[in-house]
Structures are given as structure tokens and as C-alpha cells.
Amino acid sequence: MPTEILMPALSPTMTEGKLARWMVKEGDTVSSGDVLAEIETDKATMEVEAVDEGKIGKILIEGDTDNVAVNTPIAVLLEEGEDDSDLDGFSPSAAPSTSSETYEKDADDSDDDAAPAPRVSVSDTPDAYDASGEIPQGTEMVKMTVREALRDAMAEEMRKDERVFIMGEEVAEYQGAYKVTQGLLDEFGGRRVIDTPITEHGFAGVGVGAAFHGLRPIVEFMTFNFAMQAIDQIVNSAAKTRYMSGGQMASPMVFRGPNGAASRVAAQHSQCYAAWYSHVPGLIVIAPHTAADAKGLLKAAIRDPNPVIFLENEILYGQSFDVPVMDDFVLPIGKAxxxxxxxxxxxxxxxxxxxxxxxxxxxxxxxxxxxxxxxxxxxxxxxxxxxxxxxxxxxxxxxxxxxxxxxxxxxxxxxxxxxxxxxxxxxxxxxxxxxxxxxxxxxxxxxxxxxxxxxxxxxxxxxxxxx
Amino acid sequence: MARQAASRAKSSSSTAKKSTGGARKAAPKFSDEQIQKFYYDMLLIRRFEEKAGQIYGMGLIGGFCHLYIGQEAVVVGMKSAITDDDAVITSYRDHGHMLACGMDPKGVMAELTGREGGYSKGKGGSMHMFSKEANFYGGHGIVGACVPLGTGLAFSQKYQKSEDITLCYMGDGTVNQGQVYESFNMAELWSLPVVYVIENNEYAMGTSVKRSSAQTELYKRGDSFNVPGEQVDGMDVFAVAAAGKKAVDWVRAGKGPYILEMKTYRYRGHSMSDPAKYRSKEEVNKKRAEHDPIDHLRQIMLDKKVNTEEELKEIDRKIKAIIADAVEFAQNSPEPQPEELYTDVLA
CATH class of the missing domain: 3.40.50.920 (Rossmann fold)
Incomplete structure (x- = not known):
């Protein structure tokens, strides 16, 4: 059966165009890639190429015709083994609705079934989370700085899981710009505690790629102010890939470092990014205050299958708090x-x-x-x-x-x-x-x-x- | 001063070179079976893309759609140089890479039409497709982003002491992004097993290499990092396969990254809505007539009697049927359920 050549849409928004002129005539043999006609849209003149091989059997719409709706049959192609006799009794389908009408119709349809409710919603009778069970009664407590708690959390998780490694500027030999990674190089060696060049955009992306491939990276930013250089990789690559891949690929990893104002470091080094990252679906954002929360939540973040933004604070690094002495102190993410x-x-x-x-x-x-x-x-x-x-x-x-x-x-x-x-x-x-x-x-x-x-x-x- | 001299000496001994690659001469090194596979794989991509362009015109595909027509020899030749366990990642002109990786044309086409049966369940579209099974890591819509990501795949391969390597594709537009050089630096510094394949199709959207690049010999872009580079005729699948094997051997041996600049050409516009007025019709026609990778291979196959005309036609028919099936699947696969709106955001 002869094949109809349809008026193509040449952009996502095109609904009709002018069939400016034919570059072939009836009886011409064409093969895929040959230019058949020129079409003018409101934006440009474009060429229509043949997709199939064959002979132009009949031109249905002459050149220099305005307002030809998308998907209207404009010519008939005879394929191998067909000749003009195949055109007898062949009637082209009626001009269909334009793609914009189709689109609007589809949109109407989907109005009927409104967007489903998100899975996380607030109940009518909210219950406060009871944190009192997080540390069993009678657990021994030690005073510890937030800095030490964070380091211990990473060390414990690195001992447990070979896939966990840390990379960032000055995390290894210098022992951390703020000494959060103190001692990690000694214990875990250069394979798992990696000094990077000053190259935030690059190493954030390297971390995301490594996470795609099965590792559990901890990417330290010397401060979150510098993560602005890397925010494309954090948002576009880390946060969105699980969704864009239909759940096939993800970035189980932690981006961590000090956030917010420190002391007298002025505008470019004193910004809070909590609201920025909290805007993004696909990310988890944690910002602890105490050493115990820092430890329990960083451990949870490292184990979490999602990309986690872990916002620390330079002034809090040196603050001491009670931290429970427990073999494996992990706190739930998402609980106040x-x-x-x-x-x-x-x-x-x-x-x-x-x-x-x-x-x-x-x-x-x-x-x-x-x-x-x-x-x-x-x-x-x-x-x-x-x-x-x-x-x-x-x-x-x-x-x-x-x-x-x-x-x-x-x-x-x-x-x-x-x-x-x-x-x-x-x-x-x-x-x-x-x-x-x-x-x-x-x-x-x-x-x-x-x-x-x-x-x-x-x-x-x-x-x-x-x- | 001494240090400067030393570093200059090092860079002047750079390994970047222009490969005049025994393109035609290389042909006999490949078995008939390999040659037939090259032909089949390239033609599959060509027909797939032509069909995608056609059904885009019918409104079945939305948004951006970047066709790979003209560049088929690059992915097909490179794929012959790697194993199925090696990783592949690229930017948004990605349909050819996926088909070369052995991904199902049905799943790719159904993703283009935004259907449930697509590789990303219809949530990714043309630019965002992945297959863990095929070791294809996307499909990335932000120019340059795939380069650190690919470097990260290689980082993981080395970390896991695996023998596998990564092919990290990018375009001639990508090479002017800063993160590319951040990646080259780290890859060389840490000897990561990654081949950077620069597909130089001469135009970054509408801007020619000459108008965008101070150094137009893109294989030299790794010079400052001591990453060796080579220029290859990307319209010749044999030249690509030979250069690919050399680069992959280098990388797999633990010598660090390697750059291949593939001189290639895209016949269609940057995306479907690009009238491509930045280049002359003569230029495009000349490339198509004189350098088409599929026509070129087809002629060699006929000359060397690898296949008869009739046998090649049979291959063509077979591929047409596969593409027709893919389109049918892509049209009939249902749209994703509304409930899918909220799935796959977090695990």
C-alpha cells in the first residue's frame, strides 16, 4: 500500500506551516535523506527529507500553500514493487487535527485525572516525634566536639563498608582544613582518603559518577560556599538521576562541609545554603546542631541510598556536647x-x-x-x-x-x-x-x-x- | 627557571598526534563477521534515527531530539574496542551510543515517545536514558557534566581494582567547558582508566569549531595535563576501531587516560528545530556524498565481496522490520501511570 508523507512538525510548538515548495515532482525516485520539500515555519525554513525509499506517486498539496496543519498528508510515496496503479482507489486520510489540538485534548484528558497526592503528606492529627528513645536509658555519655563526632562517624562507616571513601581539598595529608578528617589518612590510607585539586565542579562530578558505579562517596567541600561551583553536578546529576532513569541509577553519597557564617569572613564565605538545597526534590538535607546528632545523622547519611547534603557549621565544630557511647549510634533522617x-x-x-x-x-x-x-x-x-x-x-x-x-x-x-x-x-x-x-x-x-x-x-x- | 624549562620540555614531548590512520589500509585486519557487524550496527542507528526524525514530525516525540545521523562510525567502531563490562557515558546526542551498547531499540524508541516501556519509564526522554544492564550511564543533558561523571566511573573502576574501563564521549562544544579540564587533570593525576572520545562534528549547535575554539586541534586539549591525544577519521569505522583499540589497550594497561578526537559530521540540524543555516548546503551534500560512513563501508563490502548487493538489501530489510517493531511498540506502550509522578524521587 502506498505510504503517505505527512506534514511534519519541526519543533515542539509547531502546529502548522507553509509548504513553500517541492524539491521533487511526481514520478521522481527518492531515497532516504533526499530533500523532498521546503517548509516555512514562523521561525525558519526547513527541509523535509525522505525517510523511505520509493517513487513520488502523487503530490497532494501543491507548493506555496499556507497554513498546512501538521500531520496532513502532503504526498504519496510508492515503495518498491508498487506503481501508479496502486494509487487507484487510494484515498489519503483526512487532515488530522493539528498537534496543538491533540495536545490540548490530551491536556484536557489529564485534567480529568488530577495529579495524585504526594506520598508524603501531613496527617490531620499530627504526632510529635519522640526522640527520647534514641539513646537508651543509662547509656554512658562522653563530652565530644562536633568535629570529633563527625570524624568518628566517618571512621566507623569506613570500617564497616569498603565502598565508603572521602575526597576533597586538604582532607588527607593536611588532616582537613577544619581538622574534621583528622587521622583518617593514617587509618585508611590514600586509596580511601583522597586529596583533590581545587576543582569543586570536577570532583563533585567524579563523586557522583563513582556513586552511579557502586561506591559510597563522601565529598567534602572546604565550605559550602565553594559548592556553588559544583551545584550543577549536585542538582542536575546527583539529585535527578534516579528519577530520570526510572529508578535504575542513583547517587548514594554525602556532600558535606561547613555552611553559613563563620566569623568575619564576609559575604562570599558566609552564606547559608539550607534553603537552596531544600528546594530540590531528590536531595536529603541535614543540618545538625549537637555532636550527638552530627554523629548519628552522618552515619545515617552515609548509609542512605540517596544523595545527602550535610550542612555543618564552623563555629559549632569546636563545641562540646554529650555523645552516647554506643557501638553503632545511628539516628533517623527526617525526624525533628x-x-x-x-x-x-x-x-x-x-x-x-x-x-x-x-x-x-x-x-x-x-x-x-x-x-x-x-x-x-x-x-x-x-x-x-x-x-x-x-x-x-x-x-x-x-x-x-x-x-x-x-x-x-x-x-x-x-x-x-x-x-x-x-x-x-x-x-x-x-x-x-x-x-x-x-x-x-x-x-x-x-x-x-x-x-x-x-x-x-x-x-x-x-x-x-x-x- | 629550571622548573619552567623542565615543564616546557615535558609538554613539547607531548604525545598528542594527528593520526593519518591507515583508514582504508586497516580494512583487511577485520574479519568478514566484524565488517558485517559494523555495517549492521551503523545501519541500525541510521534507520532508527531517520525513523525518530519522522515520528518526531508526526508529533509522537516531544521536546528536544538530537539525531546522530552521520556520526555512526564513531560509536560502532569504539564499541568494537571494548567489552560489555566496560562503561559508556555521553551527553544528549545519545541514541546511537545506546544502540551500540546493545540496548533494545524498542525501549529507546518508547522512551522517545514518553511511554511506560521506555528505558526510563517515560520520565527521562531523549536526553536522559540509562541502562545498568548495558553499562550505559546516560544520557546527560548538561553540556560537560558527563565528563566528570565518566571520570568518576573510571575512578570507581580503579578503586574496585577492576579491569574495566570507561568510554567518556563528548562533543566539540563540550571541550570548552571548564569541568572537562578539571577532569583531564584528575584522570591523569590518578591514572584513571578512561578514554575521552571527542566527537568533533564541527558545530556546537550553530557555532563552528573555528568560531569557538582557540585551539581547533581538539586532540591536543590534553597537552597541559600530559594526556595523550590522537585525531581519527571518525567517518571511517575501521580507523575508529583501530584507534579505539590502541587507546583502550593503553588505558586498560593502567597508563592513565587517553583522548581520541573523532573528526565526524552530523547531517541533520543540532536538534529537530534547527534549520542549520550556519553551514552551506554544498558542505553538507559534499560530506554525505563523499564521506558517508555507511556508503563507504558498503562499497568496501561489495568490492571485497564480503556480501552481495542482494545480501545487503536483506540486511536492510531486516533492520527496517526491527525499527518498525520499535515504532509499533513505542506507539502502543501506554503512557506512564499518574502514580509514577511521585516514584523514583528518593529510594
């Missing part, structure tokens, strides 16, 4: 912790923000305001159940973060509370955040740019109508 229970106002924070939040809670207690302080610990997936359960109890909420206010973590929490606990609120949710400016260098200005406990106290009193 009520660090301090209270009744009058909920303060939600993470990482360095927790310092301001806890200090503020002490000050508020002196004024007989009982604050419940929640440490998110994991930013994505965010444990809104715990936050919402608390807000239902206190009816007030303050968020605290060092990052900028617009589109920040506080903005997200505020929106979620508005959606899921609007009727429980006795006051608007307030955000305490870094100021909306690049971080200044001058000591006094830097202090003004960062949030502090007094700002948290003021916000809490305001929502309690006590100011």
Missing part, C-alpha cells in the same frame, strides 16, 4: 527533636540557629514564657508533623535561621503552618533570620546582620502579645 518542651510558643530552628533559640528560651523563661524549642535536624524531608503538633499546643510559632528571609526555611514552615494549622494560630508566625544583605565584614555590621537571642525573645514576646 523537641530540644526543650514548653507550652506558650514554639520556636523552630536548626544548626547555629538553635543556639539563639535555646538562649532565647532561657531568657523567656525568666519572664514566665514557656517556649518549646524544636530542632529540625533534617531540613528535607522536613518533619512538619512534630512542628504542627507543637503549634496546635502553643498556638504560636517563631522560626530562627541564619539564612536570608526570602524563600527561606522560615518561609516554608510559615506556609505549611498556614495550610495545616491556620485555625490553631493565635498570632502570625514570625521569622527571625539573617538580614537581607550580603554578609558585611566589619565586626559591628556582621553582628547586626546575624540573628541573635534578643531578636528571638522580641519575636516570641510579640506573638504572645507581651511586648
Amino acid at each position: 527533636k523537641i530540644e526543650r518542651p514548653g507550652d506558650d510558643v514554639t520556636i523552630v530552628s536548626f544548626a547555629m540557629g538553635m543556639r539563639y533559640a535555646l538562649e532565647a528560651a532561657d531568657k523567656l523563661a525568666e519572664e514566665n514564657i514557656s517556649a518549646e524549642v524544636i530542632d529540625l535536624r533534617t531540613i528535607r524531608p522536613m518533619d512538619m508533623e512534630t512542628v504542627l503538633a507543637s503549634v496546635r499546643k502553643t498556638n504560636r510559632c517563631i522560626t530562627v535561621e541564619e539564612g536570608w528571609p526570602q524563600s527561606g526555611i522560615g518561609a516554608e514552615i510559615t506556609a505549611q503552618i498556614m495550610h495545616h494549622a491556620f485555625d490553631y494560630l493565635d498570632a502570625p508566625v514570625l521569622r527571625v533570620s539573617g538580614k537581607d544583605v550580603p554578609m558585611p565584614y566589619a565586626a559591628n555590621l556582621e553582628k547586626l546582620a546575624l540573628p541573635n537571642a534578643d531578636e528571638v525573645v522580641a519575636a516570641a514576646k510579640s506573638v504572645c502579645y507581651r511586648d
Whole structure:
């Protein structure tokens, strides 16, 4: 049977075009790749090439015809063994609807079945996560810095799993720019503790490729500010590949390093990336405050089958906290912790923000305001159940973060509370955040740019109508 | 001063060279069986791509679709130089690479049409397809990204003390991305088993190599890192296979990375919506008429009586049937279920 040659769509948006001129005539023999006709679209003149071999049996639409809809038969091709007699009684199919109409029809169809609900949703009766079971009663505790806890977490996981290795700038011989990897080279050798050149974009990609291939990389950024060079590999390669491959390939790995402001290092070295990465489906984002959480969550992150952004903090590295003495202390990802229970106002924070939040809670207690302080610990997936359960109890909420206010973590929490606990609120949710400016260098200005406990106290009193 | 002189001496002894490769001369080294496989594999890609272009025109394929027509000898020749356990990764002009890796034309075509039966269940499309089984690691849409990723595959191969190597493909546009050089540096520094295959089809979208590259001899791009490079006639499958074997042997022996610049040509526009006005019709026609990799091989096969005209026609018919099946599968495979929207984001 003769083959119809259809008016092609030459771009995703083309619905019709002008059949400008034929480059062949009836009776011509063509083979694949030969130019048959020229078509003008609103953007360009394009050539239509033959796909099949054969003879042009009949031209159905003459040259210089405007507004030919996509998929309209424009000619008939006779294939090997066919001749003009095959055209007898052959009637071309009617011009079909244009592809845009088809598209719209499809779109209408899919309107009928609305997008399914995401698998993670907030329940009508949120329950707060109870972190009290994380460390069994009577467990011996030791004082340990966040720095040591992170190192121990990596060392323990590297002992357990040969696939785990760490790469980054100065992680091996220098023992870590912030000494987080101290001793790892000695224990695990140069094969598994790898100094990279200063080449963030490159080594982040190398890490993702190694993860595709079966390893469990820990990629250290000297600071997350430098990971901006690598953000394409983190977002486009690490976060999206599981989805784009239909679940076949993934990047089980950890990107870690200090995040946020340190001290007097100014704008390019003092940015919080929690909100940036928390925007991205396919990533897990963790930002611990205490040494115990740093250890338990880093171990969990290394074992997790997904790419994890692990945000540390330079100022917290040297802080000591109680860490349980346990053979294998692993914490659940995606669970917040009520660090301090209270009744009058909920303060939600993470990482360095927790310092301001806890200090503020002490000050508020002196004024007989009982604050419940929640440490998110994991930013994505965010444990809104715990936050919402608390807000239902206190009816007030303050968020605290060092990052900028617009589109920040506080903005997200505020929106979620508005959606899921609007009727429980006795006051608007307030955000305490870094100021909306690049971080200044001058000591006094830097202090003004960062949030502090007094700002948290003021916000809490305001929502309690006590100011 | 001494150090400078030393480093200059080193770079002047660079191993980058132009291979005039005994293209035609190389032919007798290959068995009839190998030659037939070259022909079959190249023709499969050609017919697949022509069909993809056609059904794109019918609105069955959406978005971007970058066809590989003209460049078939590169992937087919290179595939002959590696084993099925070696890894392959490339950028977004990837249909040919997948077919050369032995991926099923049905699954590839169904991914182009965005259907459940596609390699990525319809979630990836033309530019994002993978097959763990075929050791094909994508299919990456961001120009340059596949180069560190491919270097990472090689890192893993070395880390796991495996004998396997990686073929990391890129285009002439890719070589102006910084991450390529970050990768060359690390690969040489750590002696990683990776062959970087630069497919120089002369145009990065609409910008010719001359207009974009200060050093147009792309095989020299590894000079600063002591990565040896070689230029190959990428329109000649024998030359590609021979150069590929040499590079793969080098890399597999633990000597570090190797660069092959394949001089090739794409007949179609950058993507379906590219009218290709940046080059003359004469230029394209001349390439097609005088350097077509499939026509060239076909002539050799007839001259050397590897196959008769009728036998070659039979191969053509067989391939046509495979492609027709692929299209039928790709049209009939259902669209992904709405529930698939939320799957495969996290494990």
C-alpha cells in the first residue's frame, strides 16, 4: 500500500506551516535523506527529507500553500514493487487535527485525572516525634566536639563498608582544613582518603559518577560556599538521576562541609545554603546542631541510598556536647527533636540557629514564657508533623535561621503552618533570620546582620502579645 | 627557571598526534563477521534515527531530539574496542551510543515517545536514558557534566581494582567547558582508566569549531595535563576501531587516560528545530556524498565481496522490520501511570 508523507512538525510548538515548495515532482525516485520539500515555519525554513525509499506517486498539496496543519498528508510515496496503479482507489486520510489540538485534548484528558497526592503528606492529627528513645536509658555519655563526632562517624562507616571513601581539598595529608578528617589518612590510607585539586565542579562530578558505579562517596567541600561551583553536578546529576532513569541509577553519597557564617569572613564565605538545597526534590538535607546528632545523622547519611547534603557549621565544630557511647549510634533522617518542651510558643530552628533559640528560651523563661524549642535536624524531608503538633499546643510559632528571609526555611514552615494549622494560630508566625544583605565584614555590621537571642525573645514576646 | 624549562620540555614531548590512520589500509585486519557487524550496527542507528526524525514530525516525540545521523562510525567502531563490562557515558546526542551498547531499540524508541516501556519509564526522554544492564550511564543533558561523571566511573573502576574501563564521549562544544579540564587533570593525576572520545562534528549547535575554539586541534586539549591525544577519521569505522583499540589497550594497561578526537559530521540540524543555516548546503551534500560512513563501508563490502548487493538489501530489510517493531511498540506502550509522578524521587 502506498505510504503517505505527512506534514511534519519541526519543533515542539509547531502546529502548522507553509509548504513553500517541492524539491521533487511526481514520478521522481527518492531515497532516504533526499530533500523532498521546503517548509516555512514562523521561525525558519526547513527541509523535509525522505525517510523511505520509493517513487513520488502523487503530490497532494501543491507548493506555496499556507497554513498546512501538521500531520496532513502532503504526498504519496510508492515503495518498491508498487506503481501508479496502486494509487487507484487510494484515498489519503483526512487532515488530522493539528498537534496543538491533540495536545490540548490530551491536556484536557489529564485534567480529568488530577495529579495524585504526594506520598508524603501531613496527617490531620499530627504526632510529635519522640526522640527520647534514641539513646537508651543509662547509656554512658562522653563530652565530644562536633568535629570529633563527625570524624568518628566517618571512621566507623569506613570500617564497616569498603565502598565508603572521602575526597576533597586538604582532607588527607593536611588532616582537613577544619581538622574534621583528622587521622583518617593514617587509618585508611590514600586509596580511601583522597586529596583533590581545587576543582569543586570536577570532583563533585567524579563523586557522583563513582556513586552511579557502586561506591559510597563522601565529598567534602572546604565550605559550602565553594559548592556553588559544583551545584550543577549536585542538582542536575546527583539529585535527578534516579528519577530520570526510572529508578535504575542513583547517587548514594554525602556532600558535606561547613555552611553559613563563620566569623568575619564576609559575604562570599558566609552564606547559608539550607534553603537552596531544600528546594530540590531528590536531595536529603541535614543540618545538625549537637555532636550527638552530627554523629548519628552522618552515619545515617552515609548509609542512605540517596544523595545527602550535610550542612555543618564552623563555629559549632569546636563545641562540646554529650555523645552516647554506643557501638553503632545511628539516628533517623527526617525526624525533628523537641530540644526543650514548653507550652506558650514554639520556636523552630536548626544548626547555629538553635543556639539563639535555646538562649532565647532561657531568657523567656525568666519572664514566665514557656517556649518549646524544636530542632529540625533534617531540613528535607522536613518533619512538619512534630512542628504542627507543637503549634496546635502553643498556638504560636517563631522560626530562627541564619539564612536570608526570602524563600527561606522560615518561609516554608510559615506556609505549611498556614495550610495545616491556620485555625490553631493565635498570632502570625514570625521569622527571625539573617538580614537581607550580603554578609558585611566589619565586626559591628556582621553582628547586626546575624540573628541573635534578643531578636528571638522580641519575636516570641510579640506573638504572645507581651511586648 | 629550571622548573619552567623542565615543564616546557615535558609538554613539547607531548604525545598528542594527528593520526593519518591507515583508514582504508586497516580494512583487511577485520574479519568478514566484524565488517558485517559494523555495517549492521551503523545501519541500525541510521534507520532508527531517520525513523525518530519522522515520528518526531508526526508529533509522537516531544521536546528536544538530537539525531546522530552521520556520526555512526564513531560509536560502532569504539564499541568494537571494548567489552560489555566496560562503561559508556555521553551527553544528549545519545541514541546511537545506546544502540551500540546493545540496548533494545524498542525501549529507546518508547522512551522517545514518553511511554511506560521506555528505558526510563517515560520520565527521562531523549536526553536522559540509562541502562545498568548495558553499562550505559546516560544520557546527560548538561553540556560537560558527563565528563566528570565518566571520570568518576573510571575512578570507581580503579578503586574496585577492576579491569574495566570507561568510554567518556563528548562533543566539540563540550571541550570548552571548564569541568572537562578539571577532569583531564584528575584522570591523569590518578591514572584513571578512561578514554575521552571527542566527537568533533564541527558545530556546537550553530557555532563552528573555528568560531569557538582557540585551539581547533581538539586532540591536543590534553597537552597541559600530559594526556595523550590522537585525531581519527571518525567517518571511517575501521580507523575508529583501530584507534579505539590502541587507546583502550593503553588505558586498560593502567597508563592513565587517553583522548581520541573523532573528526565526524552530523547531517541533520543540532536538534529537530534547527534549520542549520550556519553551514552551506554544498558542505553538507559534499560530506554525505563523499564521506558517508555507511556508503563507504558498503562499497568496501561489495568490492571485497564480503556480501552481495542482494545480501545487503536483506540486511536492510531486516533492520527496517526491527525499527518498525520499535515504532509499533513505542506507539502502543501506554503512557506512564499518574502514580509514577511521585516514584523514583528518593529510594
